[in-house]
Each structure stands twice: as C-alpha cells, then as structure tokens.
Amino acid sequence: MDFFLLSSLVLLAVTAIMVTISKHIGLGSILGLLIAGIIVGPHTPGPIVTSEVENLRHFTEFGVVLLLFVIGLEMQPSKLWSMRKEVFGLGSLQVIASGIVLGLYMNFFVDRFSVAMLLGFTLALSSTAFVMQLLQEKGEVASEHGKSAFAILLLQDLAVVPLLATLPWLAQSQENTQSSWIESIVMVISMVALLIVFGRYIIPKALDKVAKQRNKDAFLLLTLLSVVLSAYLMDHAGLSMALGAFLMGMFLSTSRYSYQIESSLEPFKGILMSLFFIAVGMSIDFKAIMNDPLVFSEHVVMILVLKAVVIFGLMLAFGASKSNAIRLAFLLNQSGEFGFVLFGAAKALGIIDDQLFVVGIGVISISMLVTPVLYNFGCKLAHKLTNASPFSYLHADEESEQKVVIAGYGNTGKVIAKMLKNSSIPFMVFDVNPTEVAIGRNEGLPVFFGDITDLKLLNTIKLEQASMIIVSIDHSLNAIKVVKHIKEYYPHIKILARALDIKAMDKLLLAGANWVIAETLESSIRTGAEALSLMGSSPEEIHTLLEALRKNEYELIREMTKG
Numbered sequence: 010m011d012f013f014l015l016s017s018l019v020l021l022a023v024t025a026i027m028v029t030i031s032k033h034i035g036l037g038s039i040l041g042l043l044i045a046g047i048i049v050g051p052h053t054p055g056p057i058v059t060s061e062v063e064n065l066r067h068f069t070e071f072g073v074v075l076l077l078f079v080i081g082l083e084m085q086p087s088k089l090w091s092m093r094k095e096v097f098g099l100g101s102l103q104v105i106a107s108g109i110v111l112g113l114y115m116n117f118f119v120d121r122f123s124v125a126m127l128l129g130f131t132l133a134l135s136s137t138a139f140v141m142q143l144l145q146e147k148g149e150v151a152s153e154h155g156k157s158a159f160a161i162l163l164l165q166d167l168a169v170v171p172l173l174a175t176l177p178w179l180a181q182s183q184e185n186t187q188s189s190w191i192e193s194i195v196m197v198i199s200m201v202a203l204l205i206v207f208g209r210y211i212i213p214k215a216l217d218k219v220a221k222q223r224n225k226d227a228f229l230l231l232t233l234l235s236v237v238l239s240a241y242l243m244d245h246a247g248l249s250m251a252l253g254a255f256l257m258g259m260f261l262s263t264s265r266y267s268y269q270i271e272s273s274l275e276p277f278k279g280i281l282m283s284l285f286f287i288a289v290g291m292s293i294d295f296k297a298i299m300n301d302p303l304v305f306s307e308h309v310v311m312i313l314v315l316k317a318v319v320i321f322g323l324m325l326a327f328g329a330s331k332s333n334a335i336r337l338a339f340l341l342n343q344s345g346e347f348g349f350v351l352f353g354a355a356k357a358l359g360i361i362d363d364q365l366f367v368v369g370i371g372v373i374s375i376s377m378l379v380t381p382v383l384y385n386f387g388c389k390l391a392h393k394l395t396n397a398s399p400f401s402y403l404h405a406d407e408e409s410e411q412k413v414v415i416a417g418y419g420n421t422g423k424v425i426a427k428m429l430k431n432s433s434i435p436f437m438v439f440d441v442n443p444t445e446v447a448i449g450r451n452e453g454l455p456v457f458f459g460d461i462t463d464l465k466l467l468n469t470i471k472l473e474q475a476s477m478i479i480v481s482i483d484h485s486l487n488a489i490k491v492v493k494h495i496k497e498y499y500p501h502i503k504i505l506a507r508a509l510d511i512k513a514m515d516k517l518l519l520a521g522a523n524w525v526i527a528e529t530l531e532s533s534i535r536t537g538a539e540a541l542s543l544m545g546s547s548p549e550e551i552h553t554l555l556e557a558l559r560k561n562e563y564e565l566i567r568e569m570t571k572g
Contacts, residue, residue: 016058023048023056024287039139039346042283043374046290053295066288066353070250071240072281073350075274077251078236080166081258082271092160099157099327100164103341107133107319114311123179124360128369130172131352132312136345137162139377143340143384154336157329161320161341169347173249173354180358200246204239204253208260216266220443220458229273235261236274249354265446266458268439272465289349289370297364298371308372313383316342332391339387343376412436412474416461416491417481418445421507425479426454437470462490464498472499480506480522485513489520496521511563530566534558 024045031041049058059065112129119125140158149155212235219227236254243253261267298305317338324334349370356366413429415422418440426449429436439459440446449456459466461482472478478495482488485508492504504522508514514527538551558565 019056020045020049020058020287024283039136039286040374040378042286043290043293043377046287047293047295048290049287050291050293052291052293058291062288062291066285066292067357069281069285069288070350070353072278072283072285073347074240074251074254075236075278076282077169078239078254078258079271079274079278081255081260082262082267084167084255084259085262092163095157095160096164096167099323100161102323103161103320104130104133104165104168106323107316110315110319111312114315119361119365127172127175127179127351127355127360130168131348131369132344132372133316134165134168134345134347135162135316135341135343136377136380137166139343139345139380140340143381153329154333154340157324157333157337158340161337165345165347169351170249170252170255172351174252176249176351176354176358176360179355179360197246200242200253201256204242204256205260207235207238208257212257212261213264213266216264217443220266220441223441225460228269232270232273233277251350265443265450265456268457268466268469269459272459272463272469275465275469285349286346289353290374292367293370293374294367295371297367305368305371308368309375312344312372313342313376313379330394332394335387335391335394336384339383340380342383343380344373345377346373348373412476414439414461414470414472414475414478415481416478416488417483418442418449418456419481419483421481422479423449425481426456430454439466439470462487462494464494467494467498472502475499475502477503477505480504480517483509485509485516488513489516492517492520492522511566514563527563530563 024042027045027048028038028041031044032038047053048055051057051060051062108126108130110129111132112126115128115132116122116125119128140162144152144155144158212231215231216228219231235257239253239257240250241253243256244250261270264270320341321334321338324337325331329337352361352366352369352373355361356363361369413434413436415425415429415436415438418426418438422438422440426436426438436455438449438454438456439461440449440456441458441460443458446456446458459470461467472495478491480488480491482491488506488508492506495502495504504524506517506522506525508517508525508527510529511527514525514530517525534555538555541551541554542548
C-alpha cells in the first residue's frame with residue numbers, strides 16, 4: 010500500500026506539473042501527459058512508477074472505448090447526412106489520398122504491403138483533441154479553415170472504426186480454412202444482431218425504468234454496462250471493442266438520454282484517456298529510437314511534408330484560397346492520438362514488431378510536438394496572401410444562431426417551448442421527468458432527459474453557445490443552484506426565471522438572474538385587476554395601480570405584506 014500511495018503521489022505530481030507547463034506554453038494537455046509518462050516510465054532515469062507498462066496500457070485502452078462510445082453518441086445519422094458533402098467529400102478524400110501516399114512510402118520499410126497500407130492510413134489520421142484545442146486557444150474554431158478542419162477530423166474519427174475492425178483480420182494466419190472464415194462471419198453477424206437488439210430496444214427500456222425512479226447510480230451503472238457489453242460482444246466476435254462501443258453510441262444517439270449519458274461518462278473517459286496517454290509516454294523508448302536517428306528523422310519529416318502537400322492540394326481542388334489551404338496544411342499534417350491505439354492493437358496482435366511500434370509511437374509524438382510551431386509559421390505565411398476565399402463547408406452555422414435553453418418542461422416550459430418554435434428560434438429543453446420528456450419528444454420538440462443542475466451536463470450541451478436560459482423548475486433550491494452555476498461559469502448568458510413567491514424571487518435575483526417573475530404575485534395582481542374591472546373601476550385607474558404594484562420588483566407589495 011505504501012508503494013502504491015507513493016507511486017500515485019509521484020504520478021499525480023509529475024502529471025499536474027507537466028500538463029500545466031505544456032498548456033501554458035501552448036502545446037496542449039496531451040503532450041503534457043505524454044511527457045509525464047516519459048518521465049515516470051521505465052526508459053528514463055527519473056522515478057519509475059511501474060514497469061508493467063504493457064498491462065497498464067491494456068487497462069487504459071478502455072478509455073479509448075469510452076471515447077469511441079461518446080463519438081458514436083455525437084454521430085447522429087441525421088447530423089452525418091446534413092454534413093455529407095463536407096465530411097464524405099473533403100474528409101474522405103483526405104484520408105484516402107494521405108493513407109495511400111503514406112502507405113506507399115512505408116512500403117519501403119516493411120515487408121508486407123497490407124501492413125504498409127495500415128501504417129499509412131494510421132499516420133494519415135490527425136489529432137482531433139490536439140487540433141481542436143489549438144483552434145480554441147487561438148479563437149479560430151469558427152474561422153473558414155477551422156470549419157474545414159472540423160469536417161476533416163469528423164471523417165477521421167469515423168475512419169478509426171473500420172481501421173480497428175481490420176486489425177484482427179490482418180492478424181489471422183494465411184492458412185485459415187474456408188470453414189473458419191464462414192464461422193467467423195456467422196459469429197460477427199450474430200454478435201452485431203445482439204448489439205442491435207440491446208442498443209435499440211433493451212438498453213433504452215432499462216434507461217426509461219431507472220430514469221422514472223430518479224436513480225442516478227443505477228443510470229450510471231446501466232450506461233457503463235451498455236459500453237462494456239458492446240465491447241465484449243465485438244471482442245467475442247474477433248472485432249475491435251471500440252467498434253462495438255461506437256455502434257452502441259450510434260444506437261443511443263437519437264435517445265432522449267444521450268446528453269445525460271455523455272455527461273455521466275465524461276469523468277471516466279477523461280481519467281482513463283489521461284492514463285492512456287501517460288501509459289503511451291511510458292512506452293516510448295528513446296534508446297531504441299536513437300538506434301538509427303537519421304531514419305527516424307526522415308520518417309517524421311516525410312510524414313509531415315507528404316500530409317501537408319496532400320491537404321494543400323485537396324483544399325485548392327475544393328475551391329479554397331491559398332491562405333486557408335496553407336493554414337490547414339500546417340494544422341493537420343501531424344499524426345494523432347488514435348495512432349497510439351492502432352499501433353498498440355497491431356502490436357498486441359503481432360501485426361507489427363516492438364521496434365516498429367516504438368518508432369511509430371515516437372513519430373506520432375514528435376509530429377504532435379512540432380505542430381504548434383509549424384502552425385504558427387503557416388499562419389504567418391498565409392497572412393502574406395491577401396486572396397479572400399468564399400470556401401466554407403460548414404454553412405453559416407447553427408453555432409452563430411441565438412440559442413435558448415429551457416430548464417424544466419412543466420406547464421410554463423411547454424408554453425415557452427411552443428412560443429419559441431412558432432417564432433423559429435432554436436432551443437433545447439431539459440427535464441428530469443422522463444414522462445414529460447417523452448411527451449415533448451412525441452410532439453417533435455427538442456426535449457431531452459438531463460439534470461440541468463449538473464455542471465458536466467452544461468459542458469456536454471455546450472451551454473456557452475446559448476444566449477439565454479429560461480429556468481422553469483418547480484424546486485426552488487434546484488432553480489437557485491442552476492442560476493448560480495450559470496452566472497459563475499457562463500456570465501454572458503441572460504437568465505430568465507420564474508418563482509412561486511416573492512421570497513424565491515429574491516433568492517433567484519440574488520443568485521444572478523436577470524429577470525424573475527413570481528407566479529403567485531402575478532396571479533394575485535391579475536385576479537385583483539379583474540375584480541376591480543367588474544366593480545366598475547376605470548382601465549386607467551387599474552393600469553396605474555398595476556404599475557405601482559410591479560414597480561421596483563413589487564416594492565409596494567413587500568411593504569403591504571410585511572406584517
């Protein structure tokens with residue numbers, strides 16, 4: 010136990026320091042995790058946390074399974090269809106062209122052509138996490154080249170799935186009989202059929218049950234069960250665990266629970282992915298890499314150059330300006346984190362040997378390391394070109410629209426949602442009552458199951474893109490909690506809320522709401538106004554009285570009700 014605590018202390022301390030330094034100098038957290046793994050790994054003279062790097066990496070690969078599951082949750086069929094030209098046009102051509110070019114290059118260094126092509130397509134994938142973080146830090150996500158980069162990265166994330174699926178087939182012996190192939194195909198079909206049954210019918214029904222019970226622990230455990238079950242079924246069929254997780258995520262992507270599922274899994278995915286990158290860093294053997302430093306350097310330079318040339322040419326072919334083509338070429342010419350997964354799986358299956366694995370991991374790491382410098386150079390070069398480009402794949406998008414989030418789908422929430430729909434204003438509604446959510450979904454409204462008081466859910470739904478949130482929650486304490494969270498973490502968002510009485514209204518205003526209406530007060534005022542009208546009071550007198558009652562947040566009513 011003492012050794013475990015000491016190892017944990019060293020690992021956390023080194024990781025925290027390196028991630029902080031790496032993000033501070035603009036290299037991103039992933040490289041910080043890789044460097045931390047190098048420092049505490051068995052191939053450097055620093056403190057050694059563990060020598061069982063292979064076992065650690067296998068354990069943390071479940072983080073990649075969770076990552077593919079989350080990607081599946083975000084890859085709704087309708088979303089893919091609306092972006093088909095961007096993703097399957099530019100994105101697929103980038104993967105195919107870069108994969109073939111790099112595969113032909115790698116064919117000079119490996120014996121089997123199929124392995125060379127696998128390496129080429131693996132190195133053709135860029136780092137989604139690394140690139141998007143770099144764009145966010147520079148505020149260029151919504152730029153023309155930022156949008157194009159997102160479209161390409163989206164296809165690359167999808168391309169990981171078939172690449173993972175091919176690994177077990179490449180590892181099979183050439184002496185397999187025809188009957189074994191038939192048995193494998195039957196097994197795959199059977200496992201996929203089971204996955205469809207669980208993903209489309211059994212898991213959603215079970216989620217309905219636990220959601221009605223308001224059982225958060227059971228909801229989380231059931232979500233984890235769906236991931237593990239899908240991974241087991243595909244692994245049992247001889248395919249990739251990540252493939253099963255991706256398919257399960259796709260099946261659940263249209264569920265009203267999709268956002269809550271993603272927010273529930275986010276902490277587990279983050280921790281395991283961090284450990285995965287640390288384990289990869291531990292695997293980098295610089296002594297083996299430096300056995301032939303010239304060849305290793307040649308690999309890094311050739312991969313960066315070949316990918317940049319392919320991306321630059323494709324961007325020009327698709328009508329981009331030279332400046333945007335240059336930016337994207339220097340932004341996406343590195344290899345990405347999925348290469349760690351693919352190389353690790355290929356090594357475990359005996360497709361590549363230890364030396365090739367070490368070199369491959371090193372090439373990916375170094376290519377990511379130099380990306381910020383290369384991208385800065387590419388931006389400076391692009392600034393010298395003044396040709397404006399009309400090129401845009403993600404059309405003036407939904408992210409630039411004024412979005413509204415409604416918390417609570419009770420009577421008030423229903424009315425507001427229908428008003429927004431009739432006014433063609435984009436909105437989303439969240440409620441923890443699965444019955445109310447089902448009613449909204451049946452009416453064709455964007456109503457989702459989710460606890461709006463959960464900060465992880467707010468991050469998952471990208472609340473920062475909203476311009477307004479309407480808090481229509483019956484429970485006053487939860488409403489106050491929501492207002493406090495939003496005011497603290499998203500101060501630019503306008504907060505409208507309703508309260509049952511004047512005390513709750515005061516608390517919501519104090520928490521940071523921009524505007525609050527007290528339902529009991531308004532109903533009393535409207536009832537009183539109707540009574541005065543029936544008794545013969547003039548409309549002018551009634552209007553003057555109502556203005557006086559509502560002035561300064563019902564100050565007159567406060568004085569009247571003090572006793």
